Amino acid sequence: MGDDTTGEKQNQARLIIPDFLSLQECKELEFIHRSCSTVGYRPNVFSTTLSHLIATNSPHLIIPFLSIRDRLKEKVEEFFGCEYELSVEFTGLISWTRGASIGWHTDDNRPYLKQRHFSAICYLNTYGQDFKGGLFHFRDGHPNTLVPAAGAVSIYTADDRNVHSVDEIIEGERLTLTM
Numbered sequence: 001m002g003d004d005t006t007g008e009k010q011n012q013a014r015l016i017i018p019d020f021l022s023l024q025e026c027k028e029l030e031f032i033h034r035s036c037s038t039v040g041y042r043p044n045v046f047s048t049t050l051s052h053l054i055a056t057n058s059p060h061l062i063i064p065f066l067s068i069r070d071r072l073k074e075k076v077e078e079f080f081g082c083e084y085e086l087s088v089e090f091t092g093l094i095s096w097t098r099g100a101s102i103g104w105h106t107d108d109n110r111p112y113l114k115q116r117h118f119s120a121i122c123y124l125n126t127y128g129q130d131f132k133g134g135l136f137h138f139r140d141g142h143p144n145t146l147v148p149a150a151g152a153v154s155i156y157t158a159d160d161r162n163v164h165s166v167d168e169i170i171e172g173e174r175l176t177l178t179m
């Protein structure tokens with residue numbers, strides 16, 4: 001029974017919704033990334049953050065993000081039972097090209113990230129079709145491996161219940177909306 005309880009807690013720490021965004025929304029965000037992305041925070045990674053869109057005088061391009069961001073925030077608050085408690089700390093489009101990968105980590109893994117409670121990753125394109133490699137893995141619990149598909153969202157707590165990694169991109173470009 002102890003194990004069951006642990007399993008249940010583990011399951012509650014993540015939520016995967018296969019069709020959260022329409023393909024049209026994915027395409028629109030992809031278009032913005034193609035027009036505005038800049039060199040990202042790690043090798044072979046490119047990003048388009050909302051602050052970058054403001055700084056480069058493209059504030060109109062923020063509009064498509066806003067309703068998606070609210071929908072996602074509502075979903076997180078509903079699922080994790082923290083209505084009206086969250087504020088969104090980061091919103092950006094992030095693409096990974098050949099050679100990019102990330103090993104096991106949690107998303108609150110720096111002292112200055114401890115205020116981060118949840119991560120949400122919307123997949124804007126599809127494994128096997130747009131890129132090869134780039135599978136997402138949770139170290140513990142279920143589901144274990146996520147195969148990125150356009151429109152899906154994965155929401156998980158940023159703590160050590162959700163240690164995760166992403167395989168190296170072998171070909172193409174893997175695009176996400178990350179919050």
Ligand SMILES: O=C(O)CCC(=O)C(=O)O
Pocket residue numbers: 102107121136164165166176
């Ligand atoms: O893109 C993903 O699927 C997750 C990326 C990730 O874990 C991170 O950037 O911290």
Ligand SMILES: [Fe+2]
Pocket residue numbers: 105106107164
């Ligand atoms: Fe991560």
